[in-house]
Amino acid sequence: MRRHISGDRPVKARRRKPAPKRRVVIKAARRRLSSEPRLKTKVARLSRELHEVAEQQQATSEVLRLISGSSGDLQPVFSNILASAIRLCDAHNGVVNRWDGEALQLVAALNMPPAFVELRKQSPYGRRQHSASGRMLATRKPVHIADLAADKAYRERNPPTVAAVELGGVRTMLAVPMLKENELIGSFSIGRTEMRPFTDKQIEIVQNFAAQAVVAVENARLLHELRETLQQQTATSKVLQVIASSPGDLEPVFETVLDNATRLCDAEFGNIYRWDGEALYLVAWHNTPSAFAAYRRSGPFHPSATSLIGRMVKTKTVAHVVDAADNPDYTERRDPSLVAAVELGGVRTYLGIPMLQEDNLIGAITVFRQEVRPFTDKQIALLTSFAHQASIAIENMRLLTELRQQTDALGRSVAELRRERSNKLMNLEAMTASISHEVRQPLASIASNGGAALRFIAHEPPNLEEVRAALNRMVSDCHRAGGIFDNIRALFGRGDRDREPIDVNELARGVLNDLQGDFNDRGISAAAELLADLPPINGHRGQLQEVLINLARNAIEAMEAVADDNRILKVTTVRHGAKKIALAVEDSGSGIDAKQAANIFDPFVTTKPQGMGLGLALCRMIIERHAGQLSTSPAQPRGSIFRVVLPVGGVT
């Protein structure tokens, strides 16, 4: 059992018993009813009323059925309501008007002659008229006129009143406003061709029908809005879908935007332009007449400053031209692009919306009609949203491109860093290898001489002559090994402190001069094509000299295999851009095959029998230390070119 802490007492259920008194009353009433004849009339009246109510309810339910069944088409609903109202109120004719904010527009009429309908369509009811409807508009209350012919408005020959009386034959009339939350949206009028006022009940019925008409109007509006919203949402989602599915391609996006924009804006065709700061360029079009599209595509579209598109570009606002053919830019043929639109595209009404990106114009979308019919505010808003979507797609594309470029650039710089790092490692390896090779030579010689000396001393008798000779060679080999380290230190040891301005031409001439003997021995003709007034570079003379000697020796060796009369070595100097110079050593030798060219600068690839014997790898290292580049390419008709590019003034 529940305990009632609050202390309330449990409620006891009461059983109802029929009150004996009530039964007695009903019985008495029956007796009176059957006995009194005037009650019979009352019963008849009541049953008639009951019938009326039933009829009214039937009519109402019919109207409701129509409202719910209509697919937004109000005409049959109005006609039906009107017919029911006329029938139930025992009227002869009637009209339904819609209020458009300015006047009452006839939307349905029953039992009215065509002449009346025609006249009403031509002269709608204004707010300020003294007619019955005018009063209804002013008061927003039903207006009931027993004799319209006697009304002041008729006497003053108010045209709609005169039309109602003289064309519609209306005498008694009732006008009821259609109110939606106190806002006038139309009116409901019924009339009689005789003078017989409507009862209060009939007025109530008409008011009821008017209310139903309001519901129908509201329903239709909601349905229409829902459909429109749905259509726009579908279109928007389609465009967004295309934007998402084609990130690198604007064409399908523009195509979808235009397809939906022209359809939803009820336009014949549409164009999308890109703006480059000076002119518009047609980038996409949908159903555009080919002659017009071809004209727009033939070149940039410079809209004249006075034209509406020109203003659109300038002010970044909507351009809405109701009749292009009526525009002085066309009639006076001031704007050739407008003339083209009218004459090639058959354009009459058109709408242009700027495409913006953070307030910057990036293009425009235009839709065209080949008839004069202005676009609604809703359509303008719709096209604005499409313009926005197209801007998003363009921005997306731009970001994507930027991202790709950055990724590429990043990839390139990573590759560059890797190459640089591996070059450094390789240079170090080359230097080590080169030094080790240089030193191994005298060491091997010393060891062999030592071995020889030991053996000659062990001869019986010892061959001292040979021992002495071997020891002498060992001493000179030791000095040779020491010399190698001196050279290395001379080249690299003191680093960059020894840099000085160097005339590369003079350096080249010096090296060619030093090697003249080698050239003569091998039948090589050496030529120098040196650019006068070559600016000096800042560098290490010994190192650069070594590079040049190496390149020249390479060239000499490369030409050993070719016939004597074809051995040509050419050294050229040129300017390489404003801040660099280039020195090239070209030979007419056998050339470097492509496979070897790839790693010609690696250690072990070349042989250096004399001098310091630095390899190409070391040459490149020296040049890179001078902030330059060393590269090779095939010469014509054969041979190789080694090119050294060095910055003027050098690194500091």
Place this chain on the structure above:
Amino acid sequence: MSPPAESKPMVFVIDDDASMRAALSSLLASVGLRVTAYASATEFLQAKLPNCPTCLVLDVRLPGLSGLDFQAELAKANIDIPIVFMTGHGDIPMTVRAMKAGAVEFLPKPFRDQDMLDAVQIGIERDRGRRAKASVAAKLRASFNSLTAREQTILGMVTAGLMNKQIAGDLGVSEITVKVHRGNVMRKMGAKTLAELVRMADALGIRDPD
């Protein structure tokens, strides 16, 4: 008792480094070897090779032509001479290539003098063996060439395992005649037994394969 001058081995040294050439020449001379040194491969090719066991000591890096390419060129020209390579770099792929192509040894500079002498000795022995084999073959060929056409035919048939009677039948001569020819073949070829004759025929490559 020393061998005649012509068969006394000769070592060739090719190195562009003059000091290295002198040191190697001296080392090899200290153990009584005859040495001729050249500064380049071209110089070596222009010289006439002596008729004695030889060995070539070669630097992998030669001016104008790498030691390995020179090795290949010698092989192409059918000049069979053992090569001992020297190198300033311990480059493994190069070593493998040289050894595969038949080099005796691949010595990194600076090498131990004894290693060089051992390698050269192996080279000389190898060449001596090759030369001996070549001279035996030449002698055999000369003996075979001294046989008459009929004796050469009978040599082939005998070493193929035919009996005198069968040979006589095949050639349409008497068995006595076959016996006489056969005696001449054994004598001229210097074979004491039939088995020896069969080996000679094998070496000459003239045995009837049946």
